[in-house]
Amino acid sequence: MTSRKEGLMTTWDSPLLRRATCPHCWHNFAPENVLWVSGHSDLLGDPRLGAEHQQRFLPTRFNLEGNALDSHGVTCMGLACPNCHLSVPRGLLEMEPFFVSILGAPGSGKSYLLSAMSWQLRQVLPRDFAISFQDADLQANAILNEYEQSLFLNAKREELVPLNGLIRKTEVEGQVDDSVKFGNQEVIYPRPFMFSLTVTEKHPNAEARQRLSRMLCLYDNAGEHFQPGMDDQRRQATRHLAQSRLLLFLFDPTQDQRFRDRLQRSSVLPPALFSGRQEVVLLETAARVRKLTNLAHSDKHRQPLLVLVTKHDVWASLLNMPQLREDPWKPTRKEIAAVDTELINECSNKIRRLILETCPEIVNAAEGFAQHVVYIPVSALGRKPAEMPGTGVWGIKPRNVEPLWATVPLIYGLCRSLQGVIPSLKAPSGDGRPSRGVHRQSKASAFGQGGK
Ligand SMILES: Nc1nc2c(ncn2[C@@H]2O[C@H](COP(=O)(O)OP(=O)(O)O)[C@@H](O)[C@H]2O)c(=O)[nH]1
Ligand SMILES: [Mg+2]
Ligand SMILES: [Zn+2]
16 A cells, blocks of 8 residues: 555655645645545535535545545546645645736626637747746636637627627636635635646756746736625635735726727727726725735835736827837747836836826826836737627627737736746846847847745
8 A cells, every 4th residue: 555645746746745735725734644536426415515516635545647446446546635625736745836817897807818818829839939838727717718719719700799608607606716615604706717837848947847847827807806795705716815926916907987088089889887996996906905814004015016008909099109009029049038227118108198287097007016017018809899780788809809918918827926837038238228029039038036
């Protein structure tokens, strides 16, 4: 008989972490204490998850591949958190997690952006940065895969499809979260999307693969979670904020009356979906992060806050930014591209000025909360949708969807927060500015200064 730790360690290729973190309940545990999901159909019914779920158990027997055998001798594949019993991918025991939270008012474009981002990251990360980016848990990512399919592989490519039919609204409860029973107490946890990020052989730091790999856990919140009072002991919808290495706040200018007034002078706009004040989400986030991390009011949050100004296709006329036609990174001599952080900062300054002029409370809320705030324009569609004749409904031909800067927030965030994975351009000697030629090779690149 093999011990649990040996069972896991001797047969799996990668070494295990000393401690793993559950992406559902944030419980920190030793990998050898991970539970297994029983395989035999008689072993149905788990005290935490309910009668229709397979029992979770601590195994004593393993097969030669290192998979546990349940009490009926059936080989098990799935793992689960020792605290909440929800399923966790195997990679979570081998890779440090990298938590990212996406926040924004209802309708600000979170689900669309997430779909565009993950669709494009699958291509851009391997191609430009020698990083493999894969679903860590197909079941957890199922909704996102469905969204990607609908936006980018739609069978009605040439037809004008109504926007609200392309992606369903993120539900408050049900499909995007899980209910767990601790005795009589029911707790609802958000369900993150999970991806494994690993450097490939072509990466300059390939030898540090294990240390640099990350389990990316992305939390898409129903905007409603951020209404004051929507998070309590029972509904732990936004506890991930305290763990997040990167906060992405989506600000949608097309839902702000002052922006709409400026835009309506020159064009017809899609209807606004939300009439509340968008900075409330940010203020509520700040209050929750302060409480969860014991952050004093005089201090600022130290993880970067990126303000993503969504639906650029609609408000592009307010700022002339030809830079957005290309992604802000360039090839280097080291096989992989390097991020032009200076170009991103220039864009950020321009956008900050525009928002400060039009709705200053967004800038004030962001900068009152976080130490590092960067403003990034994005568009999941990349092209302004059109009104469908005679219906008042707006739609787009899936063929025309071409996201703009959708991957920039995550790539820039990784470049800043995770040293050694994505380099940034270093200004060459001379005028101190990096060269701008997209096809020219840059003189030098440097890996970020971020933490581990
Ligand atoms: N013009 C434009 N509209 C968008 C874009 N992304 C989303 N939308 C629109 O905004 C609506 C809400 O987006 P969604 O991602 O569901 O918002 P969420 O509630 O924040 O998840 C969609 O139905 C689209 O009509 C974009 O990049 N450009
Ligand atoms: Mg949504
Ligand atoms: Zn857990």
